[in-house]
Amino acid sequence: MIIEISSSGGFGGIPAAAMHKRIDVDQQAPSLRQEICDAFEPRDLRQLAARSGNSRGADRMVYRITVTDRQDGPHVYDIREDQLPAEILDLIDQM
Amino acid sequence: MCISVCPGGTHHPIQCIVPPHMLRVIALRGDERTAEMARSLLKQNQKLRQEREDHPHPCNQGDEAPAAIAGGGNTRAGSTFTPDRRVHDGQQKAALPGKLLRGEGDSPSDNADVDLMYDAMGEVFSLYADQFDRNSLDGSGLALIATVNHRRNYNNAFWNGDQMAFGNGDGQLFRTFMDLSVIAHEMTHGVIQYSGGLVYQDQSGALNESIADVFAAITQQRQLGQAAHEADWIIGSELLGPAIKGVGLRSMKAPGTAYSDDLLGQDPQPFHMDNFLSTSDDNGGVHINSGIPNHAFYLFCMLLGGNSWEKPGQIWYRALQELNNPMASFAEWSDQTVAAAIELYGTGSPEALLLRRAWKLVGLPT
Numbered sequence A: 001m002i003i004e005i006s007s008s009g010g011f012g013g014i015p016a017a018a019m020h021k022r023i024d025v026d027q028q029a030p031s032l033r034q035e036i037c038d039a040f041e042p043r044d045l046r047q048l049a050a051r052s053g054n055s056r057g058a059d060r061m062v063y064r065i066t067v068t069d070r071q072d073g074p075h076v077y078d079i080r081e082d083q084l085p086a087e088i089l090d091l092i093d094q095m
Numbered sequence B: 001m002c003i004s005v006c007p008g009g010t011h012h013p014i015q016c017i018v019p020p021h022m023l024r025v026i027a028l029r030g031d032e033r034t035a036e037m038a039r040s041l042l043k044q045n046q047k048l049r050q051e052r053e054d055h056p057h058p059c060n061q062g063d064e065a066p067a068a069i070a071g072g073g074n075t076r077a078g079s080t081f082t083p084d085r086r087v088h089d090g091q092q093k094a095a096l097p098g099k100l101l102r103g104e105g106d107s108p109s110d111n112a113d114v115d116l117m118y119d120a121m122g123e124v125f126s127l128y129a130d131q132f133d134r135n136s137l138d139g140s141g142l143a144l145i146a147t148v149n150h151r152r153n154y155n156n157a158f159w160n161g162d163q164m165a166f167g168n169g170d171g172q173l174f175r176t177f178m179d180l181s182v183i184a185h186e187m188t189h190g191v192i193q194y195s196g197g198l199v200y201q202d203q204s205g206a207l208n209e210s211i212a213d214v215f216a217a218i219t220q221q222r223q224l225g226q227a228a229h230e231a232d233w234i235i236g237s238e239l240l241g242p243a244i245k246g247v248g249l250r251s252m253k254a255p256g257t258a259y260s261d262d263l264l265g266q267d268p269q270p271f272h273m274d275n276f277l278s279t280s281d282d283n284g285g286v287h288i289n290s291g292i293p294n295h296a297f298y299l300f301c302m303l304l305g306g307n308s309w310e311k312p313g314q315i316w317y318r319a320l321q322e323l324n325n326p327m328a329s330f331a332e333w334s335d336q337t338v339a340a341a342i343e344l345y346g347t348g349s350p351e352a353l354l355l356r357r358a359w360k361l362v363g364l365p366t
Helices: A030-039 A042-050 A086-094 B020-029 B032-054 B112-132 B180-193 B202-224 B291-304 B311-322 B330-345 B350-361
Strands: A002-009 A020-024 A061-069 A073-080 B085-089 B099-103 B144-148 B157-159 B164-166
Touching: A030 A086, A042 A061, A042 A073, B085 B112, B099 B112, B112 B144, B112 B180, B112 B202, B112 B311, B157 B180, B164 B180, B180 B202, B202 B291, B202 B311, B202 B330, B291 B311, B291 B330, B291 B350, B311 B330, B311 B350, B330 B350
Parallel strands: B085 B144, B144 B164
Antiparallel strands: A002 A020, A002 A061, A061 A073, B085 B099, B157 B164
């Protein structure tokens, strides 16, 4: 499974300052691999993306998360950072 | 923070040469000799602060009577409003608000970022209290909650509707987000939210961004005691990484010129409606098209002369309070500011005439 994460928005709104990460989950250590698979389960991400979230606020980032697996092909989700649980954000920072 | 800020915006001439928040950054990030100098000056500031607490001196009163002073973490006798600051350490995690390290009235912590944030929030609170008779972000004494050290290598600062959070940057593109203009910008998003709000999308979103930048510039200029023509009008002058070619994140004086760098690209902000950018990125270009109303405010301040936090700030603040249109366009906002200028200073006043001229110069005739 491949996970690609990019960000947009934020205080600067500068595309060049955005995050771009590509993680080959199969190449990760077993413990981290399981943690990533649990966190980036497409069904859960779909629910997070559908959440209305907190519409107040400003300067927050939006993450585009693309999960590609061998069976189903790519799944793309646009999720505002306040819609993602803190544990997933920490995992994104760690990866 | 510069606690010698006095009602009406007058400053003590000596202690305010280098603002303490800058000294704290220098103490953290300067070379050994410069950092030592900054630490020494900070100690002097602390001593002066204590002396002033023990022996308060009368300040020069401006035309407008102050409601409160909170800049240095201390409110003065007779203040109507008192801030309730709470600074948390995110410990490089995403969970908010994190560990509370300094609450209102607490002694300085051992954490320079926490103390910088505490003082900067006091400065912004003081601006809204003194100049606009506003008690905190909501007008009713809302607690000012900030988290520093938010996440790891996080290139951002935001207002989430209830509190602010600040990353430390990745050290390459951004070296910090602990900058008075950024803190004032985020707090102003709170003021906008509690003033009827501006939907964070397209033109109303760009107005939300612009008004946050306007009051960020006003805060900074008031703290430095700078008249409009003396200011640099840069938002985020402390932010860019050491190798980035630029002076900050946005320039209200010359939108589109804040940076030009191989890594960061070219500042995309327009200064005129002819170059308004239609895009679906960044909530419809809220951080890009804000350059147009930003530049109109700059032009108005320069045409009028004097201090941005006085007449121009009063006009922008009144317009925000009376807007009552969360989906406002640039044209509707410019009309609102002119209406505010007329209410405050009269139909044929120089303020109203020069404001019309400023809007016309950016392609928004009123």
